[in-house]
Amino acid sequence: MRVPNSYIWDNVETASRAALEQLQLERLREGVARISTTVPFYRRKLAEAGVTAGEIRSLDDLARLPFTTKSDLRDNYPFGLLAVDMKQVTRIHASSGTTGKPTVVAYTSNDINLWTDLMARTYAAAGVTQADIVHNAYGYGLFTGGLGFHYGAERIGAAVIPVSGGNTKRQLMIMSDFGSTVLCCTPSYSLLIAEAAEDDGIDLKSSALRVGLFGAEPWSERMREEIEFRLGVAAVNVYGLSEVIGPGVSVECAAKKGLHIFEDHFIPEIVDPDTYERLLDGETGELVLTCLTKEALPLLRYRTRDRTRLTREKCACGRTTARMERVAGRTDDMIIVRGVNVFPSQIETVLLQVGGIEPHYQIVVDRSSDYMDELDVLVEARAEFHGNQDHLTQLEKRLSYEVRSALGIACNVKLVGPREIERSEGKAVRVVDKRVL
Numbered sequence: 197m198r199v200p201n202s203y204i205w206d207n208v209e210t211a212s213r214a215a216l217e218q219l220q221l222e223r224l225r226e227g228v229a230r231i232s233t234t235v236p237f238y239r240r241k242l243a244e245a246g247v248t249a250g251e252i253r254s255l256d257d258l259a260r261l262p263f264t265t266k267s268d269l270r271d272n273y274p275f276g277l278l279a280v281d282m283k284q285v286t287r288i289h290a291s292s293g294t295t296g297k298p299t300v301v302a303y304t305s306n307d308i309n310l311w312t313d314l315m316a317r318t319y320a321a322a323g324v325t326q327a328d329i330v331h332n333a334y335g336y337g338l339f340t341g342g343l344g345f346h347y348g349a350e351r352i353g354a355a356v357i358p359v360s361g362g363n364t365k366r367q368l369m370i371m372s373d374f375g376s377t378v379l380c381c382t383p384s385y386s387l388l389i390a391e392a393a394e395d396d397g398i399d400l401k402s403s404a405l406r407v408g409l410f411g412a413e414p415w416s417e418r419m420r421e422e423i424e425f426r427l428g429v430a431a432v433n434v435y436g437l438s439e440v441i442g443p444g445v446s447v448e449c450a451a452k453k454g455l456h457i458f459e460d461h462f463i464p465e466i467v468d469p470d471t472y473e474r475l476l477d478g479e480t481g482e483l484v485l486t487c488l489t490k491e492a493l494p495l496l497r498y499r500t501r502d503r504t505r506l507t508r509e510k511c512a513c514g515r516t517t518a519r520m521e522r523v524a525g526r527t528d529d530m531i532i533v534r535g536v537n538v539f540p541s542q543i544e545t546v547l548l549q550v551g552g553i554e555p556h557y558q559i560v561v562d563r564s565s566d567y568m569d570e571l572d573v574l575v576e577a578r579a580e581f582h583g584n585q586d587h588l589t590q591l592e593k594r595l596s597y598e599v600r601s602a603l604g605i606a607c608n609v610k611l612v613g614p615r616e617i618e619r620s621e622g623k624a625v626r627v628v629d630k631r632v633l
């Protein structure tokens with residue numbers, strides 16, 4: 197494995213904590229003043245909380261500000277939370293969330309410029325330079341991965357190949373013919389690429405590939421070892437979410453001791469997911485992010501639902517910015533299957549709409565030997581249908597078809613006999629995630 201020479205793109209990342217926090221405070225005050233006049237939702241929320249921008253005297257006052265949740269975005273679908281006129285919007289993305297309507301996010305040209313800078317800083321932390329050839333296999337489209345990684349690579353002056361996802365054999369051909377040195381994709385897709393290479397007798401370890409920027413789904417240290425071993429790359433963790441900007445919220449440096457948050461643009465907090473109380477550095481809870489500089493969609497205290505913890509100790513790399521531990525999971529029941537956000541409640545809605553079943557089901561996610569996620573839904577058919585094989589086969593087909601169309605990803609519904617799904621006395625176990633990350 198070749199160790200990347202991580203570097204720092206913007207010196208703000210090594211500023212003193214005092215200077216950084218002063219900058220955050222000024223930006224927070226300006227931001228709150230602006231949204232309290234431009235976004236009716238925040239005008240109301242801030243009035244309810246009884247806070248004005250002028251009363252924000254220290255960063256501790258952040259705790260007095262209202263939270264924003266995914267349902268606030270949904271309730272104001274598609275553009276109700278915008279802080280600018282639609283004329284100033286130059287880009288729209290949407291998250292893969294499949295609970296009914298997608299979560300829509302918008303950018304002004306300054307926002308795109310900011311995002312591009314943050315992605316340049318992301319690449320720099322991963323050791324990517326102008327000399328690199330970046331193979332960008334994140335999906336291009338409404339998903340923020342493709343274009344986010346694309347613009348950032350251009351800003352640092354690397355040569356970017358906008359290959360997007362899918363067609364793995366062709367990816368391998370391009371990678372070897374074009375001499376790609378950097379791979380950008382989800383960690384699970386990188387392992388699928390590795391397996392396809394092994395099948396074709398291609399040794400990626402002796403290829404030009406040297407660094408991978410992986411994110412958009414949870415992955416473990418064990419998975420990192422596997423990726424580094426099979427692809428011969430240094431695997432770097434990149435975190436972000438559409439609502440806040442896309443990828444480019446935080447990234448690992450060469451020290452790999454947590455992901456540095458771009459704190460000059462986002463203030464991180466950790467809260468207890470049940471009481472919403474703020475937790476201390478080192479304590480695990482839900483990550484909450486406040487956007488300081490975005491124009492089109494500057495969210496206040498956005499509850500990410502991602503579980504992690506923070507440290508503000510200076511890193512060996514020289515950066516002083518807060519670091520978050522790799523995301524350990526979610527505080528809600530969302531699962532990410534093949535990069536698509538899936539909520540059990542949404543599967544339940546479809547099953548119950550189709551009917552002919554008991555409301556007892558279990559969602560089983562597994563990862564096959566070729567590193568693709570597989571989604572099965574086990575559900576009990578109504579007792580009166582048992583023994584009627586023709587009817588059961590038809591019902592199974594219909595349910596599979598309806599769930600697939602609602603989620604937009606492959607899925608099989610399997611009918612099981614009466615009382616085969618284990619009952620629980622407490623919370624029902626709806627999701628069985630068998631994936632070994």
Ligand code: DLL
Nearest residue numbers: 291341411412413414434435436437438442443523
């Ligand atoms: O996944 C943005 C992104 C693209 C990040 C490419 C990194 C690389 P969404 O589709 O809105 O945006 O999904 C955001 O994905 O709240 C996390 O639950 C999860 N997630 C993203 N990055 C990581 C990561 C993009 N490095 C949701 N580790 C987030 C664990 C991650 N989970």
